[in-house]
Amino acid sequence: MAERRILNGNAAIAEAIRQINPDVVAAYPITPSTAIVEYIAKFVADGLMTTEFVTPESEHSAMSMCIGSSAAGARVFTATASQGLALMFEMLYIASSLRLPIVAGIANRALSAPINIHGDHSDTMGARDSGWIQIYSENSQEAYDNVIQAFRIGEHRDVSTPVMVGMDGFILSHAVQDMLVEEDDKVKAFVRERNPLYSILDVDNPITVGPIDFTDYYFEHKRSQFVGMENAPEVILEVAEEFKKEFGREYGFFELYKMDDAEVAIVLLGSTAGTAKEVVDELREKGRKVGLVKIRVYRPFPAKELADVLSNLKAVAALDRAASPGAVGGPLFTDLRASLYEYEKRPIIVDYIYGLGGRDIAPKHIAEVYERLEKIAATGERGELIGYINLRE
Amino acid sequence: MRKMGWKELPPGAINPWAGNFMEVKTGSFRGGLKPVFHEEHCIHCLFCWVFCPDNAIIVKEGKMVGINYDYCKGCGICTVECPTSPKSLTMEKEELQL
Ligand code: SF4
Numbered sequence: 001m002a003e004r005r006i007l008n009g010n011a012a013i014a015e016a017i018r019q020i021n022p023d024v025v026a027a028y029p030i031t032p033s034t035a036i037v038e039y040i041a042k043f044v045a046d047g048l049m050t051t052e053f054v055t056p057e058s059e060h061s062a063m064s065m066c067i068g069s070s071a072a073g074a075r076v077f078t079a080t081a082s083q084g085l086a087l088m089f090e091m092l093y094i095a096s097s098l099r100l101p102i103v104a105g106i107a108n109r110a111l112s113a114p115i116n117i118h119g120d121h122s123d124t125m126g127a128r129d130s131g132w133i134q135i136y137s138e139n140s141q142e143a144y145d146n147v148i149q150a151f152r153i154g155e156h157r158d159v160s161t162p163v164m165v166g167m168d169g170f171i172l173s174h175a176v177q178d179m180l181v182e183e184d185d186k187v188k189a190f191v192r193e194r195n196p197l198y199s200i201l202d203v204d205n206p207i208t209v210g211p212i213d214f215t216d217y218y219f220e221h222k223r224s225q226f227v228g229m230e231n232a233p234e235v236i237l238e239v240a241e242e243f244k245k246e247f248g249r250e251y252g253f254f255e256l257y258k259m260d261d262a263e264v265a266i267v268l269l270g271s272t273a274g275t276a277k278e279v280v281d282e283l284r285e286k287g288r289k290v291g292l293v294k295i296r297v298y299r300p301f302p303a304k305e306l307a308d309v310l311s312n313l314k315a316v317a318a319l320d321r322a323a324s325p326g327a328v329g330g331p332l333f334t335d336l337r338a339s340l341y342e343y344e345k346r347p348i349i350v351d352y353i354y355g356l357g358g359r360d361i362a363p364k365h366i367a368e369v370y371e372r373l374e375k376i377a378a379t380g381e382r383g384e385l386i387g388y389i390n391l392r393e
Numbered sequence: 394m395r396k397m398g399w400k401e402l403p404p405g406a407i408n409p410w411a412g413n414f415m416e417v418k419t420g421s422f423r424g425g426l427k428p429v430f431h432e433e434h435c436i437h438c439l440f441c442w443v444f445c446p447d448n449a450i451i452v453k454e455g456k457m458v459g460i461n462y463d464y465c466k467g468c469g470i471c472t473v474e475c476p477t478s479p480k481s482l483t484m485e486k487e488e489l490q491l
């Protein structure tokens with residue numbers, strides 16, 4: 001029987017890793033993801049895991065160790081946040097181009113300066129072109145479920161691509177939630193064994209990993225790398241289906257909340273979905289046709305599936321918890337707007353930057369966004385393209 | 394040499410063809426200087442063979458017998474390491490093969 005536990009996001013992810021018992025965990029502690037690594041260190045010390053737990057001198061080294069171990073055929077996990085992920089940047093690209101299905105748990109946090117330890121999506125959004133699959137979580141339960149599924153998705157031979165699972169720093173990493181922890185045996189059975197594409201320890205089939213390419217082959221190798229990402233959507237849905245059969249909880253590329261007859265919608269990712277659902281419920285009681293789309297899988301971006309849902313709406317707001325200075329808007333907004341370009345009939349779409357450095361987003365702020373969307377829907381007039389929520393002038 | 398298309402490549406940019414660098418004729422790297430072997434001074438210590446960073450010193454039955462210019466990059470390391478006096482290997486001018 002699954003067990004009801006009160007866990008914060010860090011503990012939830014660590015529980016999943018205890019059950020999965022990967023061959024190698026190499027990680028460097030950084031707020032707010034430190035506790036994931038501390039829990040794992042304790043599990044290993046207490047003999048609850050047989051994982052080779054390595055404590056390198058930096059996140060760059062942590063990811064390098066993950067790469068070496070994964071190339072040897074090991075199942076590998078790491079956890080980090082913010083500056084730590086930024087320090088891994090160089091190695092992130094190497095992991096994905098070598099097609100190594102490392103899983104990383106990220107407690108999303110702002111990037112300096114000014115120094116700030118609180119939650120926003122700047123860290124993982126900065127890595128959105130690194131070739132990693134990106135999955136975001138709304139709460140501890142989802143963080144736990146997503147990490148379990150991440151191993152199956154990334155390690156699928158057609159995918160063979162690393163996966164980062166995001167959860168909002170502090171809001172999720174440090175806030176406890178009543179959630180279900182599945183049975184150890186069931187989780188172990190679900191994730192199976194890794195069956196790697198290649199291994200540097202296979203002496204009968206000697207290979208060189210990471211050789212140099214000049215202008216004659218680099219482009220071809222890059223193109224062949226993208227196949228993993230292209231195969232991911234099908235596998236993500238397959239794994240979700242199996243997860244639902246085994247554990248009963250349903251996942252997809254995104255979650256639709258009261259979207260059936262919605263005329264306006266907010267699209268976002270992460271913990272703010274919880275707040276937004278409350279607001280949708282309240283407004284729905286007043287007869288207002290508002291809905292919410294919570295994106296779970298951000299890379300690969302489910303462009304067609306999202307556009308199918310959104311194209312018939314009148315107005316849509318993307319809520320970006322990361323900025324992209326000099327771009328058309330935040331990263332979610334630009335992806336969303338580009339996805340809708342294929343459709344002749346499409347909603348007016350606006351962008352909001354919110355929550356940078358952990359700035360609070362309250363129900364009233366979300367209600368204001370819906371109000372504006374309804375006004376846009378009624379008048380057809382968009383107004384400002386990019387707005388900022390809860391920011392002092 | 395025919396170049397492979399992206400669909401033919403092994404995943405992860407690995408190279409599964411052990412030893413295939415023999416196909417790359419690094420002799421084209423030489424930039425106007427090549428080592429020349431003077432057999433009469435050679436004591437067959439094989440320092441040149443040990444230090445040559447490529448596959449360019451030809452050894453037969455334990456003896457240095459010459460240089461394979463298909464692979465010799467013209468780095469000159471062998472001429473520096475050669476212990477005889479006068480040197481059994483010296484760098485000399487050659488026409489650039491463009
Ligand atoms: S010049 Fe360099 S590459 Fe050529 S034979 Fe001497 S050591 Fe080898």
Ligand code: SF4
Pocket residue numbers: 434435436437438439440441442457474475476477481482
């Ligand atoms: S280093 Fe000089 S002496 Fe020794 S084998 Fe080579 S050419 Fe002969």
